[in-house]
Amino acid sequence: MEPFRTLRARAVPLRAENVDTDQIIPAQYLTAVTREGMGQGLFSGWRYHPDGTPNPDFVLNQPQYAGAEILIAGRNFGTGSSREHAVWALLQYGFRAVIAPSFADIFFNNALKNGLLPVRLPEEAVQMLWDLVEEEPDTPIRIDLERQIVTLPDGQELGFPIDPFRKMCLLQGMDDLGYLLSKEPEIAAYEARSPW
Amino acid sequence: MGKTLFEKVWDAHVVAQDPGAPAVLYIDAHLIHEVTSPQAFALLRERGLKVRRPDRTFATMDHAIPTRDLDIALWPQDAARQVETLRRNCRDFGITLFDIQGDVQGIVHVVGPEMGITQPGMTIVCGDSHTSTHGAFGALAFGIGTSEVAHVLATQCLLQRKPKTFAINVEGELGFGVTAKDIILAIIARNGAAGGVGYVFEYRGSAIRSLSMANRMTICNMSIEGGARAGLIAPDEKTFQWLQGRPYAPQGPDWERAVAYWRTLHSDPDAVFDREMTLDAGELEPMVTYGTNPGQGIPISGRIPYPEELEDPGERRSLLAALEYMGLKPGQKMEGQRVDIVFLGSCTNSRIEDLREAAKIVRGRKVADHVQALVVPGSKAVKRQAEEEGLDRIFVEAGFEWRGAGCSMCLAMNEDKAPAGKYVASTSNRNFRGRQGPGARSLLMSPIMAAAAAVEGRVVDVRELMREPLAV
Ligand code: SF4
Numbered sequence: 001m002e003p004f005r006t007l008r009a010r011a012v013p014l015r016a017e018n019v020d021t022d023q024i025i026p027a028q029y030l031t032a033v034t035r036e037g038m039g040q041g042l043f044s045g046w047r048y049h050p051d052g053t054p055n056p057d058f059v060l061n062q063p064q065y066a067g068a069e070i071l072i073a074g075r076n077f078g079t080g081s082s083r084e085h086a087v088w089a090l091l092q093y094g095f096r097a098v099i100a101p102s103f104a105d106i107f108f109n110n111a112l113k114n115g116l117l118p119v120r121l122p123e124e125a126v127q128m129l130w131d132l133v134e135e136e137p138d139t140p141i142r143i144d145l146e147r148q149i150v151t152l153p154d155g156q157e158l159g160f161p162i163d164p165f166r167k168m169c170l171l172q173g174m175d176d177l178g179y180l181l182s183k184e185p186e187i188a189a190y191e192a193r194s195p196w
Numbered sequence: 197m198g199k200t201l202f203e204k205v206w207d208a209h210v211v212a213q214d215p216g217a218p219a220v221l222y223i224d225a226h227l228i229h230e231v232t233s234p235q236a237f238a239l240l241r242e243r244g245l246k247v248r249r250p251d252r253t254f255a256t257m258d259h260a261i262p263t264r265d266l267d268i269a270l271w272p273q274d275a276a277r278q279v280e281t282l283r284r285n286c287r288d289f290g291i292t293l294f295d296i297q298g299d300v301q302g303i304v305h306v307v308g309p310e311m312g313i314t315q316p317g318m319t320i321v322c323g324d325s326h327t328s329t330h331g332a333f334g335a336l337a338f339g340i341g342t343s344e345v346a347h348v349l350a351t352q353c354l355l356q357r358k359p360k361t362f363a364i365n366v367e368g369e370l371g372f373g374v375t376a377k378d379i380i381l382a383i384i385a386r387n388g389a390a391g392g393v394g395y396v397f398e399y400r401g402s403a404i405r406s407l408s409m410a411n412r413m414t415i416c417n418m419s420i421e422g423g424a425r426a427g428l429i430a431p432d433e434k435t436f437q438w439l440q441g442r443p444y445a446p447q448g449p450d451w452e453r454a455v456a457y458w459r460t461l462h463s464d465p466d467a468v469f470d471r472e473m474t475l476d477a478g479e480l481e482p483m484v485t486y487g488t489n490p491g492q493g494i495p496i497s498g499r500i501p502y503p504e505e506l507e508d509p510g511e512r513r514s515l516l517a518a519l520e521y522m523g524l525k526p527g528q529k530m531e532g533q534r535v536d537i538v539f540l541g542s543c544t545n546s547r548i549e550d551l552r553e554a555a556k557i558v559r560g561r562k563v564a565d566h567v568q569a570l571v572v573p574g575s576k577a578v579k580r581q582a583e584e585e586g587l588d589r590i591f592v593e594a595g596f597e598w599r600g601a602g603c604s605m606c607l608a609m610n611e612d613k614a615p616a617g618k619y620v621a622s623t624s625n626r627n628f629r630g631r632q633g634p635g636a637r638s639l640l641m642s643p644i645m646a647a648a649a650a651v652e653g654r655v656v657d658v659r660e661l662m663r664e665p666l667a668v
Contacts, residue, residue, distance in 0.1 A: 016517065017510045018389055018489045022628040027609045031260060031274035033234035033281045045630050050616065074510055076390035076423070079489070080628060081607075082325040083232065084341035105359075105393055105425050106325060110341035123510070163357065165217045175343070177243070180351040183220050186212040187248075187353055190222055 001115045003173030007096050008142045009069035012059055013130040019073055020080035021107060025089040038085050039092030064137035072129050073100045077118075078107025087114045097143055099150070101126050112166050113175060119143060119150060119160045145170060198464025200361050201430050202396045205336040205461070209319045211353055218355040224318040225252055226348045227304050228291070230278040231259040231609070232323030236346035237285040248352045250290040254313055255282055256304040257296050259324075262610045263572050263599040266296050275610055289349075302575025302601035305329040305543035309413065310577055312442025316431035316458040321348055326543050326625065327426075328419040332412035333439070334431035334461045336396070339420065360470040362395035362424065363463075366403040368478040373659035375553075376411035377545060377623070377642035379403065380418040381483035381493045383475060389491035392424030395471065398463060399429050403477035409438045410549035417544045418625050421490035430462035482658055484530040485627045485640040487518035492627070493640065494530060496657045502526040521629055522637050523617070530655050533639070535621045537614050538569040538650040539632070540596075540643055542606035542624035546574030548581045550623065550643040555587045557647035557661055563595035564653025570597040572604040572612075594651070608633045621649035 029041035046058045054061045071090065077100040078086060087110045090098065097117040111118045121129070132152070133139055142151040145167060150158040169175065199207070212220040226249075228236075233255070240247070247253060260275040268276050279296065286293040294300045294307055301307070305326055308314045316334035321327060323345040330337035344354055366379055384391070397419050404412070412429050419427030436455050439445045446454040463469075481495035492515070494500065500519070503512045503526060519526065524533070540546070540554055551573065563569045571591050573579040579601055582588055588598045604612040606624040608631065614620045616635025623646050627638035639655065648658040 015513065017514045018491075020489070020626075020628045022607075022626070022631050026630060026634070027607050030231050030609060031272075031278060033278060034238065035235050045634060050634065074513070076393065079389060079423070080325065080420075080626060082323060082339040082341055084235075084323075084343060087341070102390060102393060104390070104423065106339055106341060110343065113341065113343040163218075176347055176355045177239075177350060179217075180220065180347055180353050180355065181245075183212050183351070183353065186220065187222070187351060190211040191352075194222070 001173045001175050004096070004115050004117050004145055004170045006142065006144045007069060008140050009096065010065070010067065010138060011070035011072050011099070011129065011133045011141050012065045012068045013133050014059060014071055014073040015130055017074035018076045018079050021078055021083050021086040022080055024078065024086035025083060029089070030083060030085055035088050038089035042089040042093045067094070069094055069096045070141055070143070071095050071098045072126060072133065073098060074126070075101040075123070077103050079104040082106045084110045084114070087111050087116050091116050099126065099129065112170065115170060115173065117143065117145060117170065121150065121158055121160055125158050198467040200463040200467040200469060201334060201398055201428055201461055202336060202361050203467070205317055205319065206358060208317065218357045220353050221319060221356045223321050223348050223352055223354060225254065225308070225313050225320045226352070227308055227320065227322035227327070228253060228255045228345060229259055229304050229322070229324065230257050230282040232342050233285065233345055234278065234281045235342050236323070236349055237289070239346040240349055245350045247289040247291060247349045252352065253291045253349065254308070255286050255291055255293040256307050257282060257294070257301065258303045259603045259607065260609045261296060261602045263602040263604045263612055266600055268296070272610060299576060302573070302578065303543045303546065303603055305417065306546060306574030306578065309333065310442070310575055312439055312445035315439065315445065315454070316435060317461050321354065325420045326417050328424070329413050329417040329543055331416040331419065331426050331428040332409060333435055334428055334458070336426055336428065338425040359396045359425065360394055362392060362397050363469040363472040364397050364399050365401040365472065365474040366399065366477050367401040367474060368403055368476050370403060370477045370480065373644065373662050374480050374482060375642040375644065376407055376414040378480050378483045379475070379477065380415045381485065381490070381640065382480050384418065384422045384491050385483065385493040387422055387473070387491070389421060389489040390423045392419065392422040395424050397422065397424045397427035398469070399427060400463070404429060405432065408549055409434060410547040413547070414544055418490065421625055431458050482642060482645050484645065484655055485638070486522060486524055486530055487515065488521055488627055488629050489514065489518070490625065490627060490640060492518055496531055499527050499529045500524060530639070531657060533655040534619055535567060535639070535649045535654055536618040537620040538567060538646050539572070539605045539620055539622040539624065540570065540646055541572030541574070541604055543574065544625045545623035545643045546572060546578065548578050551578065551582050551587050552585070554643040554647040555590045557644050557658065558594045558596070558651060559590050561594055561651040563650045567650055567653050569595060569650040570599055570605070572599045573601050575601045596650070605632050607631065621646045621655065
């Protein structure tokens with residue numbers, strides 16, 4: 001996993017609540033046995049018309065947002081299916097962070113485990129960011145994980161919460177597996193006393 | 197202070213807890229399937245790791261497999277490749293596989309309980325969000341991502357922060373024609389699709405206690421649609437009876453010991469929940485969803501809200517976007533809405549009890565001319581049982597297709613999908629855009645409501661059909 005420290009990037013406004021993982025990556029992309037190739041499936045039902053041509057109305061297809069690395073979405077982002085493919089798709093497309101008022105639990109965990117930073121900001125802040133990047137698509141937004149702060153070009157700072165353990169993992173690019181493997185003696189002791 | 201059921205199960209599984217870190221939680225049963233496991237096994241191979249407890253890991257094939265034909269040679273290449281990959285992984289790592297060729301096969305959340313793998317007090321995970329289903333037995337069961345599948349394969353443990361608890365009390369008696377599916381759709385409609393984020397539900401109250409195990413599974417199944425990762429119901433005599441004699445259930449003296457422990461698995465009278473809500477079962481009606489998230493549901497006598505009635509701009513935006521996709525209007529009733537396809541299946545409602553109830557509605561009637569209707573039993577065991585009882589003939593004579601077991605049109609990974617623009621009366625759990633096929637429009641409802649929609653060709657109040665004398 002890539003460490004995440006700071007990110008300064010442009011952002012895409014996705015004005016939608018309850019964006020489910022079936023939208024982020026539709027089922028037809030789940031037939032893979034590897035992680036690769038998910039980026040092209042990202043939001044494919046929204047990005048493309050049924051005949052495969054790009055839908056120019058969808059915000060990701062608008063040229064002013066090309067190359068953005070932050071997605072700003074409505075509440076309960078990532079609801080639904082547990083498919084980690086959704087996180088792989090966002091990362092492979094080029095996103096490094098998603099800002100939303102709230103996230104579905106499984107998506108939130110999956111994101112953290114892959115180095116995609118989920119940033120929780122209050123509804124009003126998300127509204128404000130949507131307006132801002134719609135008016136000025138070039139606005140750079142800075143995310144500082146160490147300080148847990150989103151900074152706007154005018155110097156305005158918005159704090160966000162993050163679990164201290166998860167923060168440490170992200171800063172160091174460390175995944176859970178190493179930590180869990182280091183608990184082998186405790187696991188063995190638990191198994192020895194467990195009635196199961 | 198007493199403990200909640202959730203806390204009892206949680207506390208019994210904490211292996212280690214470093215200050216500031218999430219708990220290391222031991223997992224008793226790990227269910228895997230062909231779609232979310234291949235990348236996890238790849239990670240194990242990359243790191244040279246073994247599966248710690250192959251004896252606690254069980255594999256099913258359900259998501260990608262076509263349900264029309266179990267001959268893998270006739271399948272699309274990618275579904276065949278996923279199935280072959282799972283076979284190889286199970287062989288290489290010594291994991292029990294319920295293969296499509298065998299007698300035991302079906303949707304992971306139907307097969308697990310059927311085999312007695314699911315037991316009270318266990319922790320159960322699967323790379324599938326509807327793992328919450330197993331909570332019906334008083335197990336702490338939840339969905340995980342593929343990275344976590346790898347963690348559990350390698351260490352039999354997960355790093356987890358303790359969630360909060362949410363008691364959902366459903367009291368009173370369900371009215372005629374109102375089912376477990378209507379209870380859970382009503383709960384989600386009331387709390388919203390995100391209402392349970394960060395919580396574990398415990399369903400309690402007289403209405404829950406009077407439900408069959410199949411119906412309890414229907415309720416726990418959709419905990420995730422209410423935003424909660426898990427939902428539990430305290431085990432009782434019904435639970436024990438249901439489990440006794442199943443292949444993986446404890447036997448002999450072990451059984452007695454297990455039951456004695458299981459009897460302790462309930463929330464203590466003085467236990468405190470972080471949140472509570474109460475619902476009067478007697479006031480519920482059959483429910484139907486009109487939107488593109490499971491919280492957008494109304495009683496059959498109700499009407500779709502007007503955007504002006506919603507205070508929150510996000511809710512308004514969701515409503516308008518949903519209605520545009522669904523081709524429906526604010527203020528409209530769902531009763532009378534045309535239906536093109538009827539799907540009876542999924543881990544929510546594909547058990548024998550569901551098929552029996554639906555068959556009672558269908559019996560002696562015909563599927564409407566313009567409707568394509570299919571029944572996809574949750575497992576081969578359900579299918580065999582239904583055939584023994586002659587339910588297959590009732591469905592087929594009425595004009596339903598009678599399929600093999602699998603997820604099928606619940607997630608539309610293969611050719612089991614609905615065409616764009618079509619309305620699907622579905623007993624599954626998700627009405628997301630395109631969930632049942634790109635552009636398809638899902639209306640979630642109970643099995644008897646779906647059966648009624650099949651014969652009438654539109655959404656109707658099933659209670660009217662139940663009052664009519666049978667045409668046999
Ligand atoms: S039936 Fe549907 S919800 Fe259930 S496991 Fe299969 S795809 Fe998931």
